[in-house]
Amino acid sequence: MIICLTFLTLGIFLALSNNIKFLTRSVSDDQVIVFFLSETSSMETVAAIQKEMEDSRLFSRIRLVNREEALAAFKTKFPDLESVLQNLNRNPFPSSLEATFSRDSLNTAAGRDLVERMRTREGISDIQYNREWIERMRTFDRLIRAVGFFLGGILIFASFFIISNVIKLNVLARKNEIAILRLVGATNWFIRIPFVMEGVFLGLLGGVLAVFLLWLVTALFPLYLGSSPGVIGELIQFRFLSVSQILALLVSGSLIGFLGSFSSLSKFLKI
Amino acid sequence: MIELYHIWKKYQGNDWALSDVSFFINPGEFTFITGPSGSGKSTLLKILYRELLPTEGQIVIDQRNILKIPDNKLYELRRSMGIVFQDFRLLFHKSVFENVAVALRILGMTGKDIRTRVFNALRMVSLQKKMWELPSRLSYGEQQRVAIARAIVNNPKIILADEPTGNLDIKLAFEIMSLFQEINEKGTTVIICTHDRELIRYFGHSILFLFKGRVLRKEQL
Numbered sequence: 001m002i003i004c005l006t007f008l009t010l011g012i013f014l015a016l017s018n019n020i021k022f023l024t025r026s027v028s029d030d031q032v033i034v035f036f037l038s039e040t041s042s043m044e045t046v047a048a049i050q051k052e053m054e055d056s057r058l059f060s061r062i063r064l065v066n067r068e069e070a071l072a073a074f075k076t077k078f079p080d081l082e083s084v085l086q087n088l089n090r091n092p093f094p095s096s097l098e099a100t101f102s103r104d105s106l107n108t109a110a111g112r113d114l115v116e117r118m119r120t121r122e123g124i125s126d127i128q129y130n131r132e133w134i135e136r137m138r139t140f141d142r143l144i145r146a147v148g149f150f151l152g153g154i155l156i157f158a159s160f161f162i163i164s165n166v167i168k169l170n171v172l173a174r175k176n177e178i179a180i181l182r183l184v185g186a187t188n189w190f191i192r193i194p195f196v197m198e199g200v201f202l203g204l205l206g207g208v209l210a211v212f213l214l215w216l217v218t219a220l221f222p223l224y225l226g227s228s229p230g231v232i233g234e235l236i237q238f239r240f241l242s243v244s245q246i247l248a249l250l251v252s253g254s255l256i257g258f259l260g261s262f263s264s265l266s267k268f269l270k271i
Numbered sequence: 272m273i274e275l276y277h278i279w280k281k282y283q284g285n286d287w288a289l290s291d292v293s294f295f296i297n298p299g300e301f302t303f304i305t306g307p308s309g310s311g312k313s314t315l316l317k318i319l320y321r322e323l324l325p326t327e328g329q330i331v332i333d334q335r336n337i338l339k340i341p342d343n344k345l346y347e348l349r350r351s352m353g354i355v356f357q358d359f360r361l362l363f364h365k366s367v368f369e370n371v372a373v374a375l376r377i378l379g380m381t382g383k384d385i386r387t388r389v390f391n392a393l394r395m396v397s398l399q400k401k402m403w404e405l406p407s408r409l410s411y412g413e414q415q416r417v418a419i420a421r422a423i424v425n426n427p428k429i430i431l432a433d434e435p436t437g438n439l440d441i442k443l444a445f446e447i448m449s450l451f452q453e454i455n456e457k458g459t460t461v462i463i464c465t466h467d468r469e470l471i472r473y474f475g476h477s478i479l480f481l482f483k484g485r486v487l488r489k490e491q492l
Binding site for chain 2: 176177179180181182183184185186187188190269
């Protein structure tokens with residue numbers, strides 16, 4: 001049970017981390033920075049801004065989005081809000097330059113300098129860039145993982161001793177049998193193997209139960225919450241563990257079982 | 272060849288259980304160790320299979336100082352011996368068959384080899400009809416015979432038996448002793464601790480008399 005709870009805790013933190021990673025990646029995969037152009041900026045100014053951006057070689061893609069395109073994009077993304085736009089009687093969206101940072105220039109000083117320079121440049125009214133938010137998400141992810149591994153580490157330590165003691169009790173109950181086997185000429189490994197197998201089985205069973213419970217949580221949690229839209233939905237929608245993470249949990253369970261049983265036997269093999 | 276040199280043994284807080292015991296047993300010899308209760312017979316036997324370590328002295332079996340064998344290699348010594356313990360030391364949750372078979376399983380034997388040899392060993396002690404019983408359902412005498420079957424099943428070079436006929440009636444005791452004699456005639460060294468003078472008189476070979484932990488005399492009949 002304790003092994004199951006240990007790995008369930010680890011698994012929950014891993015799943016949370018997976019979620020945050022996924023969310024961060026979905027936002028940061030398109031490292032798009034949007035330079036909104038002021039309504040008064042001339043074609044020459046826009047061309048100059050675009051050229052400056054191209055010359056910086058920081059971007060893999062630069063695209064000019066005019067007001068009509070921005071309006072159309074909004075209507076496609078949010079069809080429910082079309083009536084609001086009709087009430088406005090005018091297109092509220094400014095033209096913009098959408099630039100995608102190339103992978104190498106992401107989070108570089110040059111990139112940050114350019115963004116800061118552009119903030120005060122003539123012809124640009126605003127800049128939308130979610131780098132800080134992504135950084136925060138990453139820090140949060142690191143924190144979640146650290147807490148997960150810290151708690152998991154403590155629990156792993158505890159389950160090691162618990163398995164070790166469970167096996168020790170078992171060994172004590174079969175102390176006479178072990179002594180007899182030793183006296184008739186059994187090797188230590190002949191005696192150890194059944195106990196070690198039992199430890200590995202207990203550990204593996206704990207791991208399997210934890211993975212199953214975690215799967216149950218990830219499957220049932222959305223049903224309990226109902227449909228939550230947008231980013232909140234992304235945050236609270238549990239994603240299950242990857243195959244390698246599941247394997248890591250199962251192998252860790254077995255390993256703890258192995259070490260716990262192995263260490264508890266040693267002193268009984270000196271007859 | 273079993274050689275004991277100046278063996279002393281003291282249990283904590285007690286008098287000397289063995290005092291300066293020295294003797295030799297030739298390969299294929301049939302030896303009785305006898306003496307009154309508390310004379311050190313069982314202690315001596317336990318030292319021979321290294322359940323106990325002597326306080327002082329040296330023991331050489333087949334030119335190997337057994338006191339220098341590390342714990343994790345003791346199985347080599349014990350596999351060369353068949354031991355009949357005074358308290359039988361049976362696995363009470365396993366059948367008679369399994370109790371005897373364990374001496375073969377530890378050697379890595381499996382399947383038909385085990386079945387044949389266990390059956391033969393149980394037949395020698397007249398227990399073949401009870402091989403699927405649990406030891407707890409057997410009489411003391413039958414349990415003792417299971418212990419004997421386990422000791423002889425892997426054809427050891429040495430048999431050590433601590434009061435192997437202690438719980439048997441005189442007829443069965445003679446049968447068991449005849450069995451040990453038969454095994455001895457095939458070249459196995461047999462060492463038996465007993466205080467049964469009748470048996471010693473009848474089967475007497477070489478006899479080691481112990482008294483208060485000392486060798487009183489060794490006789491060759």
